[in-house]
Amino acid sequence: MRSLLRLCFVAALCVGAAFATPRLARADAFAGLASGQFDTVAQAVTDLAVSGSTQADTVLRALEHRQLFFAPDGGLFMRENTAYVDARTGQPVAAPPEGLTPVRLNNRVRKALAGARAGMDLFSTDRAARLGAATTLYERHDPAALPLLEHALSAEKDTAIRKELALAHAATILAQPPVADQLAARMQAVAALRATGGLEARGLLASVGAAEAEDPQLRKAAQEAVSSIDWRLRAWSIGQNAFYGLSFGSVLLLAATGLAITFGVMGVINMAHGELVMIGAYVTWLVQQGVRAVAPSLEPVALLLAIPVAFCVCGGLGVLIERGLIRFLYGRPLETLLATWGLSLIMQQAVRSVFGPTNIAVTTPGWLTGSFALGGMEITLNRLAILIFAFLVLGALMCVLRRTPLGLQMRAVTQNRRMAALMGIRTPRVDALAFGLGAGLAGLAGVAVSQIDNVSPNLGQTYIIDSFMVVVFGGVGNLWGTLAAAMTLGMGGKVLEPVIGAVSAKIAILVLVILYIQRNPRGMFPVRGRGVES
Structure with a gap:
């Protein structure tokens, strides 16, 4: 053969x-x-x-x-x-x-x-x-x-x-070079390249459309093909940026979900929430190093092992923060904001002293590397995995809030803290567990962030403002609102960046959110209830 x-x-x-x-x-x-x-x-x-x-x-x-x-x-x-x-x-x-x-x-x-x-x-x-x-x-x-x-x-x-x-x-x-008796074949070639699109085909068709020696009919067909390819490339480019926006929105969703629980249940503005995301990323790195040293054969699944570890470490840290600091500042929002801001600086410096100020590399496992083509888009596996992971976490959280005693108690405290206390719910315990749950979700966000961003002591500052904006824009304490706001802001920013620049895109998104909040102060999906103050 x-x-x-x-x-x-x-x-x-x-x-x-x-x-x-x-x-x-x-x-x-x-x-x-x-x-x-x-x-x-x-x-x-x-x-x-x-x-x-x-x-x-x-x-x-x-x-x-x-x-x-x-x-x-x-x-x-x-x-x-x-x-x-x-x-x-x-x-x-x-x-x-x-x-x-x-x-x-x-x-x-x-x-x-x-x-x-x-x-x-x-x-x-x-x-x-x-x-x-x-x-x-x-x-x-x-x-x-x-x-x-x-x-x-x-x-x-x-x-x-x-x-x-x-x-x-x-x-x-x-x-x-063009030959007189090859016009039909060249027209078929133009049609074939127009159908496939891509930059390579566009460049060749553009040269044919600009060549004076070509037949006028062929030049016109090539120019129309270039216009068609340009339109498709723009559409696929928007789709690619939208996919990047979805993956970024997924990280915001994980970070803002914990913040929505903390803010929604206790009314605490936790400025150290971003540092909990950063701690989750460092825990992921530590788990990878530990698995590599103790059981190298498990290194491909080290990222999966880091998920429960990061949740427990950050959740436990959140409970300690609530019991050791936040519970003494209830009803004093300005003091709480300043205290958690100072705590965030302490946590940053502690991590900087232990791990150093430079970035560390969290290895992406082999089964999350690579990509596949979807039309004119390139779908990277790590970003797709983050998107799926975020929705799985959101689904699990909704089950906890709707199907468990803790979830029912948290919802009761969210709707009317005083009435919940009168019904026998231990609101301090609910506050501590809610803060721990929110911190644990921030740890999960850190695991996801470690796959698409540099891990450094300043990591949390990148996401804290966006997370607060997601919570306020979506509706304080409403998970559906958090989902809608995270995806809207994530996709909106990434789609606008190629058009007006990264800084201008952030400014435009902030202005639009402010204008929306002015007309709808309670966000897209406001929580129904009498409220804490009733």
């Missing part, structure tokens, strides 16, 4: 040689390699690839690995370990001539080599090699490869590879 494919490839090369321009049909396709001029060497590489020579593959590999030399008389020799082989015949040479000079490489020669190798890989038995070769030829659209593409199209059975070959064929047809 492999011999049959080699024969097909040699036949294809012969077809290429037959249809190539007269300049390519040299008597000695190797001659240009024995030159000190890069342009001549690059052209010789292309000539050799379509020459039909059985030595072409071996010689090009030798050139690629810098094992090809030429003699002053034009002879070509390949070095194999310490021996030399005649490049034209493949026969060993007892004593190579003196004055051998290596055939030099530059970017143009490397580009020609890539195209030549791709042409040869079109007939490989490896599917991945054939697909890669078709993609390379699409990007190069070298007219000399047109006969090879046509032969490969007639022989290829794989649908995906045939689609890529058809695109490469269309791009190659448009890349060659």
Whole structure:
């Protein structure tokens, strides 16, 4: 089978040689390699690839690995370990001539080599090699490869590879100079590239649309195709930014959910909430280091192990903060704000003293690296995982609030603290557990943030203002409002950033939120109830 494919490839090369321009049909396709001029060497590489020579593959590999030399008389020799082989015949040479000079490489020669190798890989038995070769030829659209593409199209059975070959064929047809009797083929090529879109196709179509030598009908079709591709690229760009906004909104959702519980149940403005997010990120790093040292085989799941650890550590820290500081300041919002702000500075400095002021790297596990294409968008696995994780946490939290005694007590305290106390609910205990729950959720946000942001002592300051804005915009104490506000602000900011800049986008979002709050002081989804003050 492999011999049959080699024969097909040699036949294809012969077809290429037959249809190539007269300049390519040299008597000695190797001659240009024995030159000190890069342009001549690059052209010789292309000539050799379509020459039909059985030595072409071996010689090009030798050139690629810098094992090809030429003699002053034009002879070509390949070095194999310490021996030399005649490049034209493949026969060993007892004593190579003196004055051998290596055939030099530059970017143009490397580009020609890539195209030549791709042409040869079109007939490989490896599917991945054939697909890669078709993609390379699409990007190069070298007219000399047109006969090879046509032969490969007639022989290829794989649908995906045939689609890529058809695109490469269309791009190659448009890349060659216009010929009077090829108008129909060029129009079909324009239609094919318009359908696939992308920057590569746009660049080629733009050159055709601007060429004076082209047929007016073809120029108009190419210009319309460029406009169509531009519109699609803009749409996919907005979709890509919206996806980034969703992932950023997911982090805000995790951070703001805990803040919504704290603020909604106790009315405490906790300025140290961002530092709890930062602690969660550092706990994730510590768990990874511990797993790597104790049980290296579990390193791929270290991130999963960090989730409950970060929740418990930050939750316990939250209970300590409430019992040791917050409970003495109830009903004094200004003092609470200043105290938690001071606490945030203390926590930042403590982390800076222990771990240092520089960023630390939290390793992303292999199963979260990479991405996949969705139309014209690139969906990264780590951001997709954060999005799913945020919704799972929100669903679990809603179950806790609706299906557990603690959740019912928290809802009762949120709606009317005085009445809940009169009904026998221990409001101080609910306050402590609610603060711990909110802090634990901040720890989960830290686990998520560690996968998309730098982990440093200043990490929490990046998210605290946005989190408060989400809580107020969505409606204090309402999880549905927190979800809607987090996704709205996350997506809105990321979509606006490419248009007006990052700083202007934040200002615009802040102005819009202020205008909305002026008309709806209780946010998008206000909590129904008599309130704490009733």
